[in-house]
Amino acid sequence: MHYREFCPNSFLKNYVQCYFVCETDTAVFTQDKVFATGFIEVMFNLGADGPQQLINGDLITQPDVQLWGQTIQPFTFTSFGKHSMLGIRFFTHTAACFFNERIEEFNDQVIDFKDIGGKEIALLHSKLWEAKSIDQRIELIEEFLLRRLSLFLNKYTRLALVNSIMHDLCKDDFFENINSVASRYGVSSRYLQKIFLNYSGLSPNLFTKIARFQKSIQLVAVKNSSLTTIAHQCGYFDQSHFIKDFKFFTGSTPSQFSPESSTDLFVTLYN
Template structure:
């Protein structure tokens, strides 16, 4: 398993957290889980294998170009054969700047990006497969995103509102009611919640919980703090509150998490 991250150009830095290359090559299926990150991603499979997700009692093969919506419930996936996943990870509120569809409809699912992006995505995928180097592939992906941002940019005032609210929700010392945040931003609570959901697919409260969970996940992976200390450092009311939230987003207790057997830390926007 090989994972690398790459930074976008200056024009895309406010929208793209990173590009990444995730390569897995195994003779037996490699199985893992994805947890809530608050971010959406687009992935192009440039390998010869298959990328699959679990739907109930069976695995289904993903499309060759896939859009990952907001994953809220833990999602099991597996890699079969040789997969080279070239991806773009958006910030929690920026995928909406590249898509015309309602962001929330993609929650807890993987969608065929060919269907959403049309012929342009098909052409890009073919170009990525034919590119001679990683640098060429990154340039192709970046040019596509720049073009989409130009043609599908949303209202700037709404974007700035969500950006400002997210900064407040991400503070370690944030314990306020979201109504107070709306008041400081000069908008009604209803308007704030509507715009926030429009851009992120999440309510402000759920986003705040995911952000706090990701902070706790990184600390659990370090394996050098007690659960009580992690709960305190991450802003939970107590240890039981922390464990309850951790179970909600992973399906198991923090004491059962094995970072050496998981790829979820790669995708964490909080690292």
């Protein structure tokens, strides 16, 4: 598998974490475990073979353009084919700025993006297919994103506030409860919960758990630290809380976990 990331332009860099390309040289059978990352992604299939998922022994053709919502519950995505995917990875709280739909409606789903975007998405996919270079493809994607942003951005005027709160929640020494955070920003805890859900599809508590989990899973994968040390480094109250959260997000305990099962984790560790 070949994986590359590309930076967005200066304006979109506040909304898009990266664009990425994931390709294989030949048709491969892939059994990939998908865990919570905190990100929402859109993926365009640009390969000669359409994406196919293996379900109950049958290969089922998948949408050419997929919207991956926030993954909370782990699942296994089994596929076959020669892959050539071009993706957009949004920050946790920015995908909402490009959609009219409530972002939490996408949680734990892989959706046909053409069902949401209609002819515009079908036309974009066709243009991406015909484009001769990755630079041309990124230019097409950015033109599309800027059009979407102009349509919906006025609905999301508290982006800077949510960004600041997320930054605080990710700090290693963060131990405040949500009421004190809301008070510090001059809003009610109920309002904070509401805007957090509107922008990210997650509650503040769930976002914090995913952020801790993402840090812990990388430490578990490299196998250089004890579980007690990892729990402490990632801000868990104790080892038992760490193991409980880890099992919730992966379906296995840290000692049973196999990092090779996840493409996302492989990419994070080796690229």
